[in-house]
Amino acid sequence: MKNALQAESILLGQKLNIWADNHMRLEEKEQRAATLPDDFVKEFFAFVSKVSLQLVDAKDNFYGYFFFQMGKEIRLNIGSATAVTFKDAKYVMYFNPFIFLPLTIEQMENCIRHEILHIVFQHLQRARDLRDHYSKLALNLAMDIVVNTYLHPLPDDAATLDWVNLQYHLYLTPFGTLENYVDEIETALKNREKTTTVTDDDNTAQTDILTKFDPLRTHDVWNEADTIDAQLLGRFTEKYVDSANHGQVSDHLANAIAAIKDSNRTLPWHFYLKKLAGTVASGNKKTTARRNRRQPDRLDLRGELRNYKAKIYIALDISGSISDDEFKQAMEEVFQIVREYKTEITVIQCDDQIRKVYKVRTIKDLMARPAGRGGTSYSPVIEYANEHKIDLLLYFTDGKGEEVLRTKPSGYKILWLIGGNGDSLSLKEPCGLVKYLKPMLEETPASEFFFVEKGGYSMNNQEDISLIF
Template structure:
């Protein structure tokens, strides 16, 4: 099988080069690269043979997962394979001129590589961190994680040993993506990011890439459909469940368990703490840090983020929210006020905004208005769009419109659903969705003394199973 795949790959590579040469000689600048149907048929026949090998392997999870994916050819990606989420399914793309020079086992590893990115929820996790870290740091950190579990990698693959050697690091194996990206970004900040990158010998046309580029390996993710985190995770779980036809390796089983437990691993309050670090306003000069651009100039001050954000906290006061749930939401607001020194505005809304007010301390929080209208989310977003805010936290039972009008602009969004809610009605939530632990449907009025005692703990909400500095 290995020899047969190698000979087929050689012939197909020659045909791919002919296609590229013809395009460069005959096409106009804005003309798309046309791929002959006969080439597509022969190429995917080879890919089917590779997948057959995956399905015959003891760890056949990858073969069944790959079988469910859409498959297309693109000459404009800077890696052998790439994935994104399009049309309610995962699609894997192949660049023939990079993929066909791999050996059979390397082809299998390239497919496994993309599937591990999906199972690790890297498409989601990278999205959450892209405002804090460079594209190169994110790409390398993600590849370090998945390549740790793969054999038969191509020589240019980003591995832990390669990163340690080229950036003078001593990173241990089997750490999280978030751990690696922070360490790698620090190393990148100490030197020019271009210094250690392989030269790009691609043909100078954006429609054709002929070599691997670590800065662009996941660019295609940006063209994925805009779906909220909860929806994408549910789709991923369906793919995973349909792929488990045999015994899983230990590392795959651990990855899948971590994926399915992601909600409980990162309680909403810890997630809030995490994103608050990404919405700082402005920069302040400091002599405690060297200038990033010219570290050798000790006379130039460095810069630190000024950690003060403008936050809106929207409270759903519609008739579908019980007093107990409203009380629970106010307790969460108290924790935000107590622990974060930011500019915070409360917005109370049912089918329209009923009241807005600024809070500086717990004493500023007001009792609930005695209004029980329907539920609309759009009035809050319409108001927020004109206020230049950094973060909107929306406490709700999730039952409102299926579409936001207008579309949110320029700020992060955290939806916090009441414990009895299973989903958010908005199809494109444009933010992250978390849940509170269910509360008893008691109808006692909100007693602010319960909050002011300060005895409330988020440990009553969700089990905290990870630490965040």
Template sequence: MKRTVSPESESILLYQELCTLVDMSDGKAQASFIVPPHFRRRFFALINAVNLRLMEDSDNFFGYFLFHMGRDIRCDMESPTGTNFKQAKYIIYFNPFLFLPLAPEQMESTIKHEILHIVSLHLLRAKQLRNEYSPLALNMAMDIVVNTYLSPLPADAVTLPLVNLQYNLTMPLFETFEYYAEEIQLALNRRKKGRNAPDEGSMSEDAVPMRFNPETTHDIWEESDKVDEATLIRFTKKAADGARKEKLSSYLDNLLTELSKQRNERPWYEYLKKIVRSVAAEKKKTTTRRNRRQPERLDLRGDLRSRKARLFIALDISGSISDSEFTQAMEQVLQIIRAYNHDITVIECDNEIRRIYPVTELRDLEERYPKRGGTAFTPVIAYANKEKPDALVYFTDGKGEEKMTLAPAGYKILWLLSGKDRTLSLQKPYGIVKKLTPPDTKDTVLDFDSIEKGGFSMANQERTRDLSEYIRG
């Protein structure tokens, strides 16, 4: 009769065999090491055993999701597991040198970790933010979000208490993915400016990583097949629906509910929020606000933005943008900038600028200017080039010139298209082009913020729950 070996015992035996297969005399193995077929069979038999444990768990969603993923071994990853999208499926990779030393419960957590990244659409979100933040800041921010809900974790996993301690931060639980990335990036910038980063030692390019590295843990995502955002979202929804078999825990149920609401395109106001957040503004010290890094230190002053950023809102009065459509859009704009120090100027235009006036509240909007000619984008661009705003949002039906006689200088543009066709006539828009949300939808900024938490995660869904189970160490 064949003796049944527990996952814990089998992982120990496999790791011992792995060490005998490679030259570990100097504490290093070679990444070019080819895993023998018999070892692969035993290793994936172990993964099947872990998968069975996940399918028997109360949150068996993870087990069913893993069941439909492709699997492979990668000895060059600096993390126990990693994922990407290849040949119309998600692939999960394992580095046996880092995965096998884990306890079975930790193995389960690392697999759940990867699946949470997938259904949180981190593959897309990280790509969209990589020009603003370093890979280290993004990776740690993403890991903080998903690891908050996992236990037990590997000893070197990125957690909120660990990052707060390491970078002298006071970031709270259940904040947004963007918030964590920004705070960590600021801390990294301060550390880089204040002193040289500690030498972590160099590793030969052909050496197997023998410890976790948060800076490269998601590098394997870049090897994914090139598919458009809409396709990847549709596939993720389908995969999640197929894995949902029974009643889920509240946080996972909320996560999948928000995933199901996602359109194939990200809403326009998310791009506006990104633009607003990226506008640089100097800071000044104030005694009316506590220092964000050390709030218990009453002798330290906090920071305030010392100047107002300028946002121009151009409204094409010649096209098919209705008053209700524009009013709803402006309400969303005002909600977005409420937390920021911005001045808003509305520019009503058609083939020329008709009226310019400031707006601080929704009631400041004036009745639409009566004269309506054709559409020309160049007059607004010329005015903006002269006045030098930080950003320009242009509401239009898109029917104007094919080429502008001058290019925007030093500010970002977000084109919001209305009407039946919702296409921009410009061959070169010099900015982001998005479709305006129809006024009868319920997709508000408030709803968006609740989705955005942690990258379409469950981060804002459990503020009322007992937090003690999430506070470890």
């Protein structure tokens, strides 16, 4: 089977080279774009499907089932045989036939495994945090040597641990962390006066066609990824993983999968709320513009000014699948957090319109939720909040609303809380943090809810808090 596939790849490579020769001649005359013929594209992906069947038949069939779920496209300007990104709410694998077809079938299979390992090791998310601090070349090399440690055979020009150590006079050891590798490589790049095999110059020509491996261009398509919350991307990844996990997996895959599931189970939205509430909390503040009330003659003592009440609005999507018990449980968390601050809480019941607005002081002030009369639209609440100059908006919804807001939020922060059967927020630009409610293990009757004694929060499974809007 593999011999037949190898022969087919050689034939496709010959067709590709004939097209390339014709394209170069036409480009000189007519400046034509590099677009492969439809017949070749169809043949190429039929060939890729056969390679993917080899992955399914392999002992580690996880990669084959994962690959089936992905989009597949051709990109001639990527600097490696394959590349991956998250686009249009799905993972997409790109192929450069000029670099892919000359490989052996085993190397092709490992190129596909290579990209899937980038996803499972959560490199797309981790690279976002590192790319502002390290050069693109250092980050590309570090991610590739982490992944390539687990793959053999690899393309002859692949970035391996031994190759990086030799090129940059380093002593990196196997199975190190991405963060450690990128730091060591970055230091080596800065200390190196010049390079011959690889350049760390980021001004490479953005040509239509790349025919050789270029470590500086291997992950350029990551810049085209959908700009979604890292936690939401983790939930998408878990769905891919669950669908692909049909048998026994290797230890490194099992550990990576466990890390994905652990991070997705830890949804401490109340910690984000506590952090946000602290930024809008109000009370007395010291000032030199007013004398101390108790000792007005003491000019060395500062007086106090009373701050305004922080306005927190809580929108409840009554058309969604969030249950009353789920909402009340979340609201109890809200009251526990904001009771230490001077706040004014207003609840908005809404679907495609605002149905009711009322103020609450305790959990007992919550009113019964009417049945939703329409679909879900977030814009009316955003417009209402803009008019009332609030400080913080919590929006409880199942996430199934419009994709674009009519009006952008002005002067306040938003925490979107997805519950019910929702698995994502429909908005392309949330303009705030998107978090998920933990599913309730069992339905609790509303009459019993107020007698539940809370023992506080566990501090064991916190995730890093980043409040970037």
